[in-house]
Amino acid sequence: MTDASLTVAATRPAKAPAAKFLSGAFVPRLIAGVTILALWEGVVRAFAPAYVAKPSGIVMAIPKVIVDPAFLNASFVTLSAVAQGLAIALVFGTMIGLLIGRSVVADRTLRHYVNGFYAVPMVVVLPLFSLWFGYSGATRLATIVFSSLFSIIVNVADGARAVPREYVEVSRSFRAGRISTLLEVVLPASMPYFLAGLRLAAGRALIGAVVAEFFTAIGGLGYFILYNSRTFHHNEAFVGVLLLAGFGVGFDMLVNGSIRRFMPWYRRDEAAS
Amino acid sequence: MRRELINRHAPFVLSLTAGMALWEVVGRYSSPAFMVPLSATLKKLWQLIIGGTLITQFLDSAALFLTGFVLALLIGMPLGLLLARVRGLRVGLEPYIMILYATPMVALIPFILSMMGFGFAPKVLVVFLFAVFPVLYNTIEGARSIKPELIEVARSFRSSEWSLWREVMVPYTLPYTMTGVRLAIGRGLVGMVAAEFFLSSTGLGQMIMTASQNFDTAGVFAAILVIALIGIAMMRLGRRIETHFARWRN
Numbered sequence: 001m002t003d004a005s006l007t008v009a010a011t012r013p014a015k016a017p018a019a020k021f022l023s024g025a026f027v028p029r030l031i032a033g034v035t036i037l038a039l040w041e042g043v044v045r046a047f048a049p050a051y052v053a054k055p056s057g058i059v060m061a062i063p064k065v066i067v068d069p070a071f072l073n074a075s076f077v078t079l080s081a082v083a084q085g086l087a088i089a090l091v092f093g094t095m096i097g098l099l100i101g102r103s104v105v106a107d108r109t110l111r112h113y114v115n116g117f118y119a120v121p122m123v124v125v126l127p128l129f130s131l132w133f134g135y136s137g138a139t140r141l142a143t144i145v146f147s148s149l150f151s152i153i154v155n156v157a158d159g160a161r162a163v164p165r166e167y168v169e170v171s172r173s174f175r176a177g178r179i180s181t182l183l184e185v186v187l188p189a190s191m192p193y194f195l196a197g198l199r200l201a202a203g204r205a206l207i208g209a210v211v212a213e214f215f216t217a218i219g220g221l222g223y224f225i226l227y228n229s230r231t232f233h234h235n236e237a238f239v240g241v242l243l244l245a246g247f248g249v250g251f252d253m254l255v256n257g258s259i260r261r262f263m264p265w266y267r268r269d270e271a272a273s
Numbered sequence: 274m275r276r277e278l279i280n281r282h283a284p285f286v287l288s289l290t291a292g293m294a295l296w297e298v299v300g301r302y303s304s305p306a307f308m309v310p311l312s313a314t315l316k317k318l319w320q321l322i323i324g325g326t327l328i329t330q331f332l333d334s335a336a337l338f339l340t341g342f343v344l345a346l347l348i349g350m351p352l353g354l355l356l357a358r359v360r361g362l363r364v365g366l367e368p369y370i371m372i373l374y375a376t377p378m379v380a381l382i383p384f385i386l387s388m389m390g391f392g393f394a395p396k397v398l399v400v401f402l403f404a405v406f407p408v409l410y411n412t413i414e415g416a417r418s419i420k421p422e423l424i425e426v427a428r429s430f431r432s433s434e435w436s437l438w439r440e441v442m443v444p445y446t447l448p449y450t451m452t453g454v455r456l457a458i459g460r461g462l463v464g465m466v467a468a469e470f471f472l473s474s475t476g477l478g479q480m481i482m483t484a485s486q487n488f489d490t491a492g493v494f495a496a497i498l499v500i501a502l503i504g505i506a507m508m509r510l511g512r513r514i515e516t517h518f519a520r521w522r523n
Contacts, residue, residue: 025364032365052388108284113292119508120501121462123470127485127493132307207377207463214382214471222380229383241380248375 057235058242065239071224075243078213078220081137082205085144089201093152094194098182100153101160101190114157118150122208126215140212140220147208148201155197159190192263199255206248309491314498317491326480327499334476337393338465341400345457349405350450353412354442363413370413374406378464382471391473396465399472403464407456415449416442451518455511462504477503 037055044054065071099106100114125146126139133139163186171181187194213222221240228237293311300310309317321327356363382399389395419442427437469478477500484492 028361028365029368032362032369036369048388053384105284109288109291112285112288115508116501116505119459119504120497121459121466121504123463123466124481124497124500126470127481128497131485131490131493203375203377207379210377210379211467211470214379225380226383229387232387234384234387237383241376244380245372245376248377249372252375 051232051234053234053238058238061233061235062239065236071240074219074221074224074240077137078140078209078222079247081140081220082144082202082209085141085208086148086198086202086205088141089145089148089152089205090198093149093197093201094156094187097153097156097197098160098186101157102182102186107157114150114153117146118154122147122204123211126211129212130216135216135218137218139216140209140218143208143212144205148205151200151204152194152197155193155200156190159193159197160186162193163189192259195255195259195263199252202251202255203248206244210244306488306490309494313491314494317489318495318498321480321492321495330476330480331499334465334469334478337396337468337476338400338461341397341464342404342457342461344397344401345404345408345461346454348401349408349453349457350412353409353450354416354438354446356409356413357416357419357446358438358442363417367413370406370409374410378402379467382467386472396468396472396475399468400461400464403467404457404461407460408450408453411453411456412446412450415446418449419445448515448518451515455508455515458507458511459504462500462507466500 041055044052048054096110096114100110101107122143126143129139129142129146133142167185167189168181171185176184209220210222210225212218213220214226217223217226221244225237225240228234228240296311298310300308300313305313318327356366378399381402385395385398389398423441423445424437427441432440465476466478469476470482474482477496481493481496481500484490484496
């Protein structure tokens with residue numbers, strides 16, 4: 001999916017009709033957006049009970065919710081836990097990924113475990129983690145790390161494997177040590193894969209944080225949503241969903257933007273292949 | 274030949290054995306409330322198989338997963354093709370699809386619970402929501418990358434809209450859709466377990482929940498092991514489907 005989207009995004013601006021197409025995109029988007037909101041509002045008003053979230057209700061709820069200290073606190077707790085967990089997963093994921101990508105022995109011993117854990121639906125470990133770490137923030141952190149670690153390992157390993165052999169040979173012939181080859185040649189060369197892994201990991205980390213809060217009922221954005229929707233404050237709860245969506249989209253854009261800005265060659269290579 | 278086989282598979286067998294031994298040893302030396310050895314887990318698993326609970330719960334989960342997943346395919350693929358063909362619609366809807374794709378769908382579970390209650394339908398909806406966006410998104414990507422020349426040639430041979438879809442759009446898009454299908458399998462499984470945890474408790478999810486509520490750690494491990502193995506098998510299946518169709522590309 002990422003490859004395809006990168007390719008398309010790379011080729012599109014190069015085409016001549018692109019400018020015309022972009023300037024014309026705003027109107028259909030606006031129409032579609034308004035239609036969706038109107039449909040949502042209409043259907044809820046006509047068929048659903050009064051507590052169900054609808055656009056007008058959500059807009060009314062926003063000013064109240066975003067100054068609510070409970071909401072601000074919950075958002076801060078969850079988002080900082082996600083950041084912490086991602087940082088831990090990044091450090092260990094990169095190390096293990098580099099190891100697997102550059103060493104045949106490590107690859108053959110660890111690959112199946114990494115792929116295996118990667119394939120496990122992450123929600124499944126919650127009962128176990130809450131048993132091990134208690135009903136506390138530690139369970140959430142562990143879930144976030146577990147959800148995000150393996151996508152980073154897999155992608156960094158792929159990237160380290162895909163480093164052109166000449167790069168490594170050149171650094172060898174300049175008598176670079178193993179470690180400095182790894183850190184100064186292999187790691188930068190596999191940056192695009194690393195960022196692709198990071199983007200996947202961030203999405204999964206967010207899901208991990210929310211399910212951990214649902215499961216253990218520890219305070220945070222997920223619990224804010226759970227609590228408000230249980231007490232039939234759907235409009236307020238939906239503001240939390242909007243923030244989560246915004247965080248997800250924002251992180252995607254950040255990673256895509258930094259690939260475009262700092263690694264323009266990557267997109268061209270992708271388009272050529 | 275034989276030697277090559279040994280060389281290739283020995284590290285895997287060795288690391289698997291080492292992992293199993295590690296699990297056994299750690300399990301034996303830690304409190305049974307936190308961790309049970311592999312042997313106890315397998316014994317528990319065997320009991321669950323013999324008693325028939327595993328089979329019934331598995332079938333329950335499978336019905337949920339398949340219903341949601343098939344619905345996601347049946348809606349995601351035609352909708353993706355339609356959006357690719359009708360440009361105005363695609364331009365208008367694309368950003369919203371992107372946003373929904375990046376939104377953690379688990380956050381919607383509490384709303385679904387309080388609106389739809391505890392039946393089978395809300396759980397299917399959860400699996401559907403988890404699985405549909407990868408299919409939709411990748412189908413749009415695939416259909417968009419169809420070379421305009423292909424459609425022009427089909428048009429100049431006076432191909433009807435129907436045969437254009439059948440002979441150009443669908444075959445060209447299918448490999449991309451299958452990438453979406455692989456991603457949807459993984460997400461759908463997460464959705465399945467999440468639905469079984471947080472909506473009405475059934476299937477394999479219920480098996481884990483009851484075991485953990487009864488402090489039956491061996492039961493928890495056995496159920497997690499089963500779901501993990503299903504996850505791995507499904508991932509392989511997804512890969513296989515994807516590479517099978519990938520041969521069509523280019």
